[in-house]
Amino acid sequence: GESVGLHLPTLSVQEGDNSIINCAYSNSASDYFIWYKQESGKGPQFIIDIRSNMDKRQGQRVTVLLNKTVKHLSLQIAATQPGDSAVYFCAETSSYGQNFVFGPGTRLSVLP
Amino acid sequence: ETGVTQSPTHLIKTRGQQVTLRCSSQSGHNTVSWYQQALGQGPQFIFQYYREEENGRGNFPPRFSGLQFPNYSSELNVNALELDDSALYLCASSTTGTDEGTQYFGPGTRLLVL
Numbered sequence: 001g002e003s004v005g006l007h008l009p010t011l012s013v014q015e016g017d018n019s020i021i022n023c024a025y026s027n028s029a030s031d032y033f034i035w036y037k038q039e040s041g042k043g044p045q046f047i048i049d050i051r052s053n054m055d056k057r058q059g060q061r062v063t064v065l066l067n068k069t070v071k072h073l074s075l076q077i078a079a080t081q082p083g084d085s086a087v088y089f090c091a092e093t094s095s096y097g098q099n100f101v102f103g104p105g106t107r108l109s110v111l112p
Numbered sequence: 113e114t115g116v117t118q119s120p121t122h123l124i125k126t127r128g129q130q131v132t133l134r135c136s137s138q139s140g141h142n143t144v145s146w147y148q149q150a151l152g153q154g155p156q157f158i159f160q161y162y163r164e165e166e167n168g169r170g171n172f173p174p175r176f177s178g179l180q181f182p183n184y185s186s187e188l189n190v191n192a193l194e195l196d197d198s199a200l201y202l203c204a205s206s207t208t209g210t211d212e213g214t215q216y217f218g219p220g221t222r223l224l225v226l
Binding site for chain 2: 032041089105
């Protein structure tokens with residue numbers, strides 16, 4: 001079936017550097033995407049979202065880029081901090097507000 | 113904090129038993145979705161409840177069932193528990209009927225089936 005995948009299962013970055021987490025999705029009908037952050041023992045935390053009629057959206061220290069041509073989503077974190085260490089999931093849906101399909105996640109480790 | 117609460121936080125059951133998990137949605141939200149997250153994997157959609165009825169279901173057997181109450185809180189029931197049901201069960205609340213489709217998650221209930 002359709003699924004969302006990630007290019008890199010783990011990512012290690014130096015504190016203060018920028019991080020880029022990538023995600024490939026296979027359902028061309030997907031029209032809404034969310035990045036979630038999940039810390040150990042907690043539920044996924046909303047970071048930022050983007051709809052298919054946009055190609056870029058910025059938040060506080062985070063930017064999501066959407067390339068519908070190659071079905072690729074990325075999350076950029078500026079000036080990565082130790083508190084950013086977590087597993088990051090991209091999630092997509094083609095039934096707005098209903099069933100989100102999650103990828104396996106990327107673990108981000110921030111090195112001192 | 114999202115305002116979504118779940119109970120209990122942890123639960124241990126034996127194979128064949130039944131379990132009920134509970135979720136209270138965030139204030140202002142009318143929809144609850146349930147997900148199963150196995151260790152080291154992303155969440156998998158079980159089903160969603162809106163207006164006290166099932167509003168979409170993932171690839172889970174009928175022994176996974178749910179309820180939504182008039183105050184929008186929800187229960188997930190699993191009958192005839194199997195070892196593979198051991199997972200983190202997440203509920204997410206959202207609003208149906210508006211332009212907002214974001215789902216906000218609770219902390220989850222960790223279920224261990226022995």
